[in-house]
Amino acid sequence: MEDVDWLKSMLAIEREVRPPSSTRREQKYLDGNCVKLYHDGRIIAYAEIRKVGSHMEISxxxxxxxxxNQGYGKKLMQQAIEKIEHNKIMCCTKNPAMAKVLYDLDFKITKWPGFWTNFVLTINTFRRLISMIIRFDFKRIWLQGKNILNYDQFEIIRD
Ligand SMILES: CC(C)(COP(=O)(O)OP(=O)(O)OC[C@H]1O[C@@H](n2cnc3c(N)ncnc32)[C@H](O)[C@@H]1OP(=O)(O)O)[C@@H](O)C(=O)NCCC(=O)NCCS
Structure with a gap:
């Protein structure tokens, strides 16, 4: 399976993350600021890196x-952290396995990552909501919306 087909199928199944876009757009994500892991030549893990306010976010x-549960999530996150040169890194999740990975990599929960970061995160949340509405992805809206208060913001601040 091509990387882009794998990514689109994963985004379609995993309703806690953003919805899939067109093949061309997803290929752009794969060619952009991201980390990927392969096993026997086949993509098995993926994470995006983007600037969010005064942080770099891994999403x-x-x-x-x-x-x-074989350590690939941790390996992927380690590679993302190594790739980021910025001193503030963040990741938002309510997934317990993801939270475990983040704690293991020394992320700490933050209630206030700063005005600018919070502002951009809020805008991004609205943009995601609009993209889900456009796709009539109401199941995703419901799943993400009903648990919105359970999301934790994790950050690492490096010297
Ligand atoms: C979250 C995700 C990336 C983790 O990947 P992974 O390859 O399973 O991660 P790892 O194997 O490196 O580590 C998972 C850890 O969580 C633990 N874990 C698994 N389920 C758990 C649970 N329900 N509660 C607490 N810990 C849990 C595992 O035991 C493991 O800990 P260990 O390293 O001490 O053994 C993967 O589950 C996933 O893709 N989920 C769907 C998409 C998603 O929700 N992504 C997060 C959005 S930010």
Whole structure:
């Protein structure tokens, strides 16, 4: 399976992350600021890196269900952290396995990552909501919306 087909199928199944876009757009994500892991030449894990206010955010963290709980999520996050040169890194999740990975990598929960970061995160949340409405992805809206207060913001601040 091509990387882009794998990514689109993962985004379609995993309703806690952003919805899939067109093949061309997803290929752009894969060619952009992201980390990927391969096994036997096949993509098995993916995460995006983007600027959010005064932080770099690691988002859309995905490990193929066949390969979960084998350390790939941690390996992927380690590679993302190594790739980021910025001193403030953040990741938002309510997934317990993801939270475990983040604690293991010395992320700490923050209630206030700063005005600018919070502002951009809020705008991004609205943009995601609009993209889900456009796609009539009401199941995703419901799943993400009903748990919105359970999301934790994790950050690492380096010297
Ligand atoms: C979250 C995700 C990326 C983790 O990937 P992974 O490859 O399973 O991660 P790892 O194997 O490196 O580590 C998972 C850890 O969580 C633990 N874990 C698994 N389920 C858990 C749970 N329900 N509660 C607490 N810990 C849990 C595992 O035991 C493991 O800990 P260990 O390293 O001490 O053994 C993967 O589950 C995934 O793709 N989920 C769907 C998409 C998603 O929700 N992404 C997060 C969005 S930010």
């Amino acid at each position: 859309t963290v995905l490990v193929d269900p066949e390969y979960r």
